Amino acid sequence: MLWTITVGCLLLAGLIFRQAYRREDGQEMAGEDAGLAILEFGRAFPDEAIREVITTANGRTVFLRLHDGKAGCMNAHGHHYSCHLIEPGTVRVNSVGPKRLTVQFANAAYEGGTFEFRDERETAEVSLWLLGSFMPGLAGADQQVVGQPS
Structure with missing residues (x-):
């Protein structure tokens, strides 16, 4: 009888340890690493150059600034990311607070x-x-003032 209780307790402890380890592993794979996000976005869109990366507070979503005025968004879904290329004018953004944004994509x-x-930054x-709102091509343009006749 004592052996049965001992084996049962060991199996229960192993199950609890396995679940705790799996939960930690799932959080790590779900987006804690911005480097993995950059590699995945590069695989999905090889012709896009990434200039800057910002992750959300929980690390599950990554927003990327691209070289030509576009942006990218990546959401972590377990062990993989869904990559989305955002063209200017296809998104609606509302402020919900100083650190929160509500984002609606027209095409996704x-x-x-x-x-x-x-x-807040x-x-x-x-x-x-x-x-x-930023115009990366404007910085390299000739020194003519925009809106002035040439």
Whole structure:
């Protein structure tokens, strides 16, 4: 009888340890590593150059600033990412608070949602990327003032 109880306790302890280890492993694979996100986005879109990466506070979503005014979004789903290339004008962004944004994609509604960032600066950066408010081609243009006749 004592052996049965001992074996049962060991099996129960092993099951608890396995579940705890699996939960930690799942969180790591779900987006804690921005380097993995960069590699996955590079595989999905090999012609896009990444300039900057910002992850959400929980690490499950990664927003990427690309070289030509576009942005990218990657959501972690277990052991893989879903990659989404965002063209200017195909996204709607609303502020929900100082560190939170609600994002709706016109061409991929399932990718949208409310995202929380680590600080206000990151939230503002991502909102600018998504709205296409910055004009990377303008910085290298000739010194003529935009809107002035030539």
